[in-house]
Amino acid sequence: MSTDKKIKIAIGADHAGFEYKELLKSYLADFEVKDFGTHSSQSVDYPDFAHPVASAVESGEYAFGVLVCGSANGVAITANKHQQVRAAICWLNELAALSRQHNNANVLCIPARFVSEDLAKEMTTTFINTPFEGGRHEGRVGKISC
Ligand SMILES: O=C(CO)[C@H](O)[C@H](O)COP(=O)(O)O
Numbered sequence: 001m002s003t004d005k006k007i008k009i010a011i012g013a014d015h016a017g018f019e020y021k022e023l024l025k026s027y028l029a030d031f032e033v034k035d036f037g038t039h040s041s042q043s044v045d046y047p048d049f050a051h052p053v054a055s056a057v058e059s060g061e062y063a064f065g066v067l068v069c070g071s072a073n074g075v076a077i078t079a080n081k082h083q084q085v086r087a088a089i090c091w092l093n094e095l096a097a098l099s100r101q102h103n104n105a106n107v108l109c110i111p112a113r114f115v116s117e118d119l120a121k122e123m124t125t126t127f128i129n130t131p132f133e134g135g136r137h138e139g140r141v142g143k144i145s146c
Pocket of ligand 1: 014015016017043046069070071073074
């Protein structure tokens, strides 16, 4: 994959996403990645990890967040509570691309129990490397915050 050491990525997961998070952390070794936990497969509560990742992206310190839980619903619902966060649940590579092109998503949410490791890696690469298209999508994205 293409790499850019200047891109900072915040990553987090609950117990269901722990193994995928570890895998993605290694996969993203050429980026500046901060791991917000969890750090084992012991059962935990996904908001305890989704909020810190979302805050890190919302602050502007991290360009992107990657969150992993079983279905991706919990981490996405949590992350989207943050005003500056647009968290997208993706289970196809095309959805990862569209989440960037049309929605300017800044947090990728991966359902570890429903996608393969290879697809998780592929979607992460796509998410990081796909630019927002702007244009007609600019105003729509601008209307999301309330
Ligand atoms: O997907 C999730 C939240 O959306 C969690 O990973 C899932 O709910 C965890 O379930 P369990 O406690 O049964 O392992």
